[in-house]
Amino acid sequence: MTITSSNYQFTYTPHYKPNQLICGYGQTAIITGWTVKQSVAKHLNPEDYAVIGNLYSPTRGISPLIRNLLANPHVRFLVILQATKEDKNAGGCQCLLDFLQHGFTQGKSDTGRDTWVINSEITGYIDIEIDADALENLRQYLDYKEAKSIREAVDYIKEFADQNNKQPWGNPLIFPQLETTLTVLPGPRYGHRIEGKTIAETWVKILHRIKTTGTIRPTGYDGKWQELIDLTAVITNEPAEVYFPDPNYLPIDRSFLKEYIPQILDDAPYTEGVKYTYGQRLRSWFKKDQIKQVINKLIGEIDAASGVMSLWDVNDHDKGGSPCLNHIWIRVVENELSLTATLRSNDMFAAWPANAMGLRALQQHIRDEIAKRSDYNLQMGPLITISQSAHIYDDTWENVDKLITNQYAKIINNRDYFDPSGNFLIEVEDGQIMVKQTTPGSGEIVACYSGKNSGKLIREICAASPAIQPDHIGYLGIELQKAYQCLKMGQQYIQDQ
Numbered sequence: 001m002t003i004t005s006s007n008y009q010f011t012y013t014p015h016y017k018p019n020q021l022i023c024g025y026g027q028t029a030i031i032t033g034w035t036v037k038q039s040v041a042k043h044l045n046p047e048d049y050a051v052i053g054n055l056y057s058p059t060r061g062i063s064p065l066i067r068n069l070l071a072n073p074h075v076r077f078l079v080i081l082q083a084t085k086e087d088k089n090a091g092g093c094q095c096l097l098d099f100l101q102h103g104f105t106q107g108k109s110d111t112g113r114d115t116w117v118i119n120s121e122i123t124g125y126i127d128i129e130i131d132a133d134a135l136e137n138l139r140q141y142l143d144y145k146e147a148k149s150i151r152e153a154v155d156y157i158k159e160f161a162d163q164n165n166k167q168p169w170g171n172p173l174i175f176p177q178l179e180t181t182l183t184v185l186p187g188p189r190y191g192h193r194i195e196g197k198t199i200a201e202t203w204v205k206i207l208h209r210i211k212t213t214g215t216i217r218p219t220g221y222d223g224k225w226q227e228l229i230d231l232t233a234v235i236t237n238e239p240a241e242v243y244f245p246d247p248n249y250l251p252i253d254r255s256f257l258k259e260y261i262p263q264i265l266d267d268a269p270y271t272e273g274v275k276y277t278y279g280q281r282l283r284s285w286f287k288k289d290q291i292k293q294v295i296n297k298l299i300g301e302i303d304a305a306s307g308v309m310s311l312w313d314v315n316d317h318d319k320g321g322s323p324c325l326n327h328i329w330i331r332v333v334e335n336e337l338s339l340t341a342t343l344r345s346n347d348m349f350a351a352w353p354a355n356a357m358g359l360r361a362l363q364q365h366i367r368d369e370i371a372k373r374s375d376y377n378l379q380m381g382p383l384i385t386i387s388q389s390a391h392i393y394d395d396t397w398e399n400v401d402k403l404i405t406n407q408y409a410k411i412i413n414n415r416d417y418f419d420p421s422g423n424f425l426i427e428v429e430d431g432q433i434m435v436k437q438t439t440p441g442s443g444e445i446v447a448c449y450s451g452k453n454s455g456k457l458i459r460e461i462c463a464a465s466p467a468i469q470p471d472h473i474g475y476l477g478i479e480l481q482k483a484y485q486c487l488k489m490g491q492q493y494i495q496d497q
């Protein structure tokens with residue numbers, strides 16, 4: 001359907017996120033939430049709208065949207081589309097409606113920054129640098145409608161287009177924006193391995209690693225991100241009920257997770273404006289239910305190294321918005337069922353916890369189905385994610401910093417000193433330093449290193465067991481130096497355990 005064009009044209013000038021917007025010449029801004037904006041644009045002429053854009057997050061997305069509206073006072077109408085499950089989960093559009101209906105109050109953001117807080121049950125922020133009178137003007141002069149479907153949105157846009165030719169409500173306003181600067185430590189760019197017992201603990205370690213050593217680069221979305229390439233996260237002991245810290249510092253809670261899991265586990269019909277769901281890719285996209293295939297495969301051949309599910313369609317290159325989650329591998333080793341997922345691109349702050357918890361639910365489902373349908377009573381093994389672009393967006397850096405300040409030291413100090421590379425027993429014997437490496441479990445001796453030079457011994461140990469944990473090698477260095485001093489002074493050496 002194409003609606004009649006107005007005879008009066010304005011040019012929309014976006015100051016923020018210009019490449020994310022479809023700009024036109026009318027007076028209605030269309031906020032499509034999580035619905036693909038092209039699926040609305042294709043029903044319209046550019047004269048019908050001022051701009052079409054997504055709104056994903058109430059804490060990060062409303063400010064740039066409002067800044068652009070203030071810079072374009074010819075926009076007199078808003079159509080706010082909330083058509084998808086993600087809109088309900090994220091709450092950005094609802095929060096924008098609450099701003100228009102109920103206003104805002106001065107307060108503090110999660111990170112303690114002064115901000116305007118939207119009067120809403122959903123937490124939403126507007127930058128404090130934006131003048132309160134300007135915000136009140138916006139509320140007063142914008143007429144708006146909420147739509148629940150693309151068709152309804154198009155009808156409202158048509159209604160508004162009939163009222164076009166309103167005067168701009170004032171002059172364009174642009175407000176300053178604070179820039180955050182940060183220092184990056186040197187470190188490898190490719191191939192990081194981060195392990196934790198739970199998703200929550202691993203998440204904090206991941207964010208710390210990216211925030212301290214990630215490369216800062218422009219994103220495809222008019223901003224910057226900090227990024228590491230091929231980050232492997234190994235979660236060893238997530239409990240069956242899934243661990244949420246108390247107080248919960250994760251970006252999701254149990255009720256969000258309940259809504260999210262079906263997006264991975266269940267099939268979904270194609271819906272206009274929704275790019276894909278992982279469940280749909282796994283269950284029906286390739287005309288096979290890949291989850292069932294893998295369960296059958298493993299029941300028939302428990303050692304199979306071909307428990308592969310693919311979410312990547314070669315046709316994905318032809319359109320934007322291809323799935324971030326690409327492959328899932330299920331493997332059974334020593335009665336443990338592990339799940340490994342590869343993600344081409346992963347927002348480690350906002351999306352990874354939900355991705356990981358959803359994948360854990362899939363892993364549990366596959367384990368349980370195998371148990372139900374065969375004699376295999378497998379243990380839940382680790383969950384592993386491999387994120388090719390593991391990134392955090394610049395508009396979350398402040399939250400990441402706060403999280404690291406509050407949680408990282410606690411998590412690191414809480415660690416046990418178990419090292420899969422084993423233990424090292426140090427003695428001084430017959431004028432030599434003797435180091436015996438034992439297995440971490442039964443304590444069997446597997447290797448011996450001896451000599452007088454502590455530096456040389458450390459290098460030998462590192463060369464033989466390069467995966468030894470960094471604080472373990474630091475401890476061994478100190479102990480070997482003590483042993484060397486005792487050897488030199490003819491004193492007795494006792495290892496500090």
Ligand SMILES: O=c1ccn([C@H]2C[C@H](O)[C@@H](COP(=O)(O)O)O2)c(=O)[nH]1
Nearest residue numbers: 321322324325345346347351352355
């Ligand atoms: O399950 C998902 C879906 C999306 N993203 C993030 C990764 C990127 O930051 C962005 C997708 O952008 P494109 O790569 O599709 O442009 O969303 C995830 O991390 N996990």
